[in-house]
Amino acid sequence: xxxxxxxxxxxxxxxxxxxxxxxxxxxxxxxxxxxxxxxxxxxxxxxxxxxxxxxxxxxxxxxxxxxxxxxxxxxxxxxxxxxxxxxxxxxxxxxxxxxxxxxxxxxxxxxxxxxxxxxxxxxxxxxxxxxxxxxxxxxxxxxxxxxxxxxxxxxxxxxxxxxxxxxxxxxxxxxxxxxxxxxxxxxxxxxxxxxx
Numbered sequence: 001x002x003x004x005x006x007x008x009x010x011x012x013x014x015x016x017x018x019x020x021x022x023x024x025x026x027x028x029x030x031x032x033x034x035x036x037x038x039x040x041x042x043x044x045x046x047x048x049x050x051x052x053x054x055x056x057x058x059x060x061x062x063x064x065x066x067x068x069x070x071x072x073x074x075x076x077x078x079x080x081x082x083x084x085x086x087x088x089x090x091x092x093x094x095x096x097x098x099x100x101x102x103x104x105x106x107x108x109x110x111x112x113x114x115x116x117x118x119x120x121x122x123x124x125x126x127x128x129x130x131x132x133x134x135x136x137x138x139x140x141x142x143x144x145x146x147x148x149x150x151x152x153x154x155x156x157x158x159x160x161x162x163x164x165x166x167x168x169x170x171x172x173x174x175x176x177x178x179x180x181x182x183x184x185x186x187x188x189x190x191x192x193x194x195x196x
Contacts, residue, residue, distance in 0.1 A: 047169040052108050054163035054172055058179065059099040060111060061156050062092040064125060068149055071134055075141040084189055088149075091182055098175055123155020142193075150190040156183045 065088050072085035103110050125133075125148055133144055156179060163176035 045169055045171065047102075047106055047172065048167065050163060050166035051169040051172045052103075052106060054159060054167055054176060055099050055102045055106075055108070056111055057159045058156070058163075058176070059096060059103070061123070061152070061159055062096050062099065065149075065152060065156070066092050066096070067130070068125060068133075068145070068152060071130075071141075072145055075134075075137045076145060077138045078142045078193070080189075080193060081142055081145060084149075084186060084193075085145075088186065095175065095179065098171075102169070102172055102175075123152045123158075125152060146190050146193050150187060150194070153183045153187045153190065156180075157187070 069085035069088040069092075072082055076082045076085065100110065129148065133141065133148060136144055160176040160180035160183070164173055164180070167173045167176065
């Protein structure tokens with residue numbers, strides 16, 4: 001084989017290997033060394049754009065859910081609504097930590113302001129609506145709170161269901177399934193309150 005051809009073979013082989021790694025279908029993951037931290041291990045599990053979108057949207061959704069539910073502690077008259085609000089807070093706070101951990105493990109930027117992730121999404125409660133709700137108490141608060149939380153829960157189910165359909169990461173998919181189930185129960189409870 002001529003020397004000129006031999007000189008170019010390593011470069012051609014290197015280019016072929018580099019191009020093989022550029023497929024859109026390739027999972028986004030790294031290999032974690034044995035005994036590495038849980039965050040590093042999670043980073044080694046494949047994930048895709050749907051997983052990242054879910055984690056960012058669900059983080060914003062959950063944070064707003066906690067903010068909304070916190071209003072009920074001092075403003076709600078109905079004890080069932082207060083109990084539901086406490087359940088939302090108790091469920092969402094550990095899930096916020098899990099979502100933040102996934103975003104960090106995948107090397108994705110966390111939202112500077114989680115509420116910005118929700119802008120122009122259905123179910124988002126704008127600052128004006130939150131302020132109006134914060135100005136209410138008693139039965140007036142209960143009616144408005146139930147209506148807003150119901151819309152917010154329905155949006156949460158849609159966010160979670162999109163992840164179960166399109167996501168790749170097992171932990172994100174598991175969290176989405178758990179979120180969907182808990183929020184569907186909350187939707188049922190809220191509809192019962194509105195009808196009762």
